[in-house]
Amino acid sequence: MQARPARLWPRRGRHAICGRVSQQPPSGGAPAIEIHELTKRFGDFTAVDRLSFSVAPGETVALLGGNGAGKTTTISMLLGLLLPSGGSVRMLGCDMARHPHRVLHRINFSSPYVDLPRRLTVGQNLGFFARLYGIPDRRARLDELAHALDLEGIWNKRTGRLSAGQKTRVSLAKALINRPEVLLLDEPTASLDPDTADWLRSYLERYQAERHAAILLASHNMAEVERLCDRVVMLKAGRLVDEATPAALLRKYGRTNLEEVFLDIARDRRSEHLPAPPAEHSHHTEGGEL
Numbered sequence: 001m002q003a004r005p006a007r008l009w010p011r012r013g014r015h016a017i018c019g020r021v022s023q024q025p026p027s028g029g030a031p032a033i034e035i036h037e038l039t040k041r042f043g044d045f046t047a048v049d050r051l052s053f054s055v056a057p058g059e060t061v062a063l064l065g066g067n068g069a070g071k072t073t074t075i076s077m078l079l080g081l082l083l084p085s086g087g088s089v090r091m092l093g094c095d096m097a098r099h100p101h102r103v104l105h106r107i108n109f110s111s112p113y114v115d116l117p118r119r120l121t122v123g124q125n126l127g128f129f130a131r132l133y134g135i136p137d138r139r140a141r142l143d144e145l146a147h148a149l150d151l152e153g154i155w156n157k158r159t160g161r162l163s164a165g166q167k168t169r170v171s172l173a174k175a176l177i178n179r180p181e182v183l184l185l186d187e188p189t190a191s192l193d194p195d196t197a198d199w200l201r202s203y204l205e206r207y208q209a210e211r212h213a214a215i216l217l218a219s220h221n222m223a224e225v226e227r228l229c230d231r232v233v234m235l236k237a238g239r240l241v242d243e244a245t246p247a248a249l250l251r252k253y254g255r256t257n258l259e260e261v262f263l264d265i266a267r268d269r270r271s272e273h274l275p276a277p278p279a280e281h282s283h284h285t286e287g288g289e290l
């Protein structure tokens with residue numbers, strides 16, 4: 001078992017997270033994520049159907065949709081884990097079909113569907129990824145993440161023996177290890193208790209503010225989406241059915257929260273079929289729309 005790395009600087013508060021700014025080149029004003037007509041077919045079944053959207057540096061976008069809408073398939077194609085059947089993906093200005101290696105070190109992801117090697121300890125797993133990404137200040141970075149994501153008590157535990165919430169925290173540490181400019185998060189708080197989930201959302205907000213990262217987030221938690229996301233991309237049966245800021249969606253569907261908007265879209269109810277919103281609602285949704 002690998003020993004816990006030595007702490008190289010004094011403990012900071014649990015919210016002190018991001019460390020130094022990397023020397024990676026800027027993406028030159030291009031969208032951080034740009035997908036065009038992205039399609040994935042499994043045999044006769046089309047899981048993602050001509051999907052187009054982009055995410056700017058410093059923007060957090062939610063990818064929403066019911067079970068089977070195509071969120072994980074989309075993220076898997078962005079990461080190059082699945083080959084698209086059609087369309088294109090550009091990340092940080094780079095065509096992912098042709099030159100993924102040029103930008104992969106500036107991207108990272110967390111997904112409950114991708115397991116880390118189960119027999120390795122948390123420390124061994126994160127040490128491996130730190131080497132893989134060529135992190136120059138490896139010991140300091142591991143120490144920082146262990147502290148920030150509260151992994152110190154499980155550092156020497158085998159990853160296969162962790163609880164679901166502990167695994168999620170380790171997966172997020174892996175996702176942040178290279179201080180990515182593009183972060184893809186598939187249901188990042190799905191198995192976390194409310195306190196840890198709330199803390200994690202604050203953590204992501206601070207990470208993004210400090211790093212100006214682009215975050216694409218698949219989630220079923222609408223409160224999380226309202227809190228974190230600048231824009232929402234709604235999928236249904238692999239197709240984009242709506243795209244707007246949370247405030248614009250609330251106004252369009254005449255609702256007071258995204259949960260209701262989600263249900264309207266899932267059940268094919270549009271605002272023109274809904275009763276007029278109560279008077280105080282128009283006041284509630286004023287402002288914030290782009």
Ligand SMILES: Nc1ncnc2c1ncn2[C@@H]1O[C@H](COP(=O)(O)OP(=O)(O)OP(=O)(O)O)[C@@H](O)[C@H]1O
Pocket residue numbers: 042045047065066067068069070071072073074
């Ligand atoms: N390897 C595969 N072969 C065949 N069908 C697949 C495969 N992977 C995914 N699908 C199908 O593609 C569709 C989209 O799946 P996906 O996992 O992307 O949905 P999702 O939006 O992430 O759903 P959830 O919210 O349940 O996680 C589903 O109907 C699923 O059954």
